[in-house]
Amino acid sequence: QVQLVESGGASVQAGESLRLSCVVSGHTATTRRCMAWFRQAPGKEREAVAAIYPGGGDLTYYHDSVKGRFTISLDLSKNTLYLQMNSLKPEDSAMYICATDPRACGGWWSGVFECWGQGTQVTVS
Numbered sequence: 001q002v003q004l005v006e007s008g009g010a011s012v013q014a015g016e017s018l019r020l021s022c023v024v025s026g027h028t029a030t031t032r033r034c035m036a037w038f039r040q041a042p043g044k045e046r047e048a049v050a051a052i053y054p055g056g057g058d059l060t061y062y063h064d065s066v067k068g069r070f071t072i073s074l075d076l077s078k079n080t081l082y083l084q085m086n087s088l089k090p091e092d093s094a095m096y097i098c099a100t101d102p103r104a105c106g107g108w109w110s111g112v113f114e115c116w117g118q119g120t121q122v123t124v125s
Contacts (some may be wrong), residue, residue: 002026002115004098009120016088016124022081022098022117031055034105035074035081036113039094039122048109049096050083061105066092088124095119 008020020037024030036051050072051061060072071084081098099113 002100004100004115004117006096006098006117006120009096009122011123011125012088014089014124017084017086018088018122020083020085020096020098020120020122022083024079024081024100030074030076030079033100033102034108034113035072036099036105036108037072037081037083037096038099038111039092039096040119041094044094046097046111047094048111051105051108052081053105056104059105061108063109085122088122090124093122093124095121 003025004022006022031054034051034053037049038046039049040046048063049066050070052072052074053059054074069087073082097119098117100115101113
C-alpha cells in the first residue's frame with residue numbers, strides 16, 4: 001500500500017516562492033511510477049499541474065499555466081516528490097495534492113491515479 005504525505009503549503013504574497021514536498025512510502029518501486037501534482041481551488045475542478053516519470057530519464061510534463069514558473073523533481077534517495085513554485089500568482093491558490101500510479105505518465109492530466117495524498121494548502125495574496 002502506497003502512502004503519500006504532502007507538506008510545504010503556506011500563505012505567501014504574489015511573486016514569492018514555495019517548495020512543496022510529497023513523501024512516498026509503502027511498496028513504491030518509485031522508478032516505475034508516474035508522480036504528479038494536481039491542485040483544486042474551492043468551487044473549481046481539480047487541475048493537473050505537473051508530472052514526472054523517473055523511469056524515462058526524469059521525463060517531466062507541465063500544465064501551460066505553470067510552465068516556466070514551476071519545477072517538478074523527484075529525489076529517489078528520499079522517496080520525495082517536490083514542486084518548486086516561483087513567481088506565484090493569486091490564481092495559483094489551491095489545495096495541492098500529489099498522486100502516483102504504477103505506469104508511465106501518458107494521459108496523466110486525466111487524473112486517473114491509483115493513490116492520492118491529502119493535500120497541502122497554498123494561498124497567494
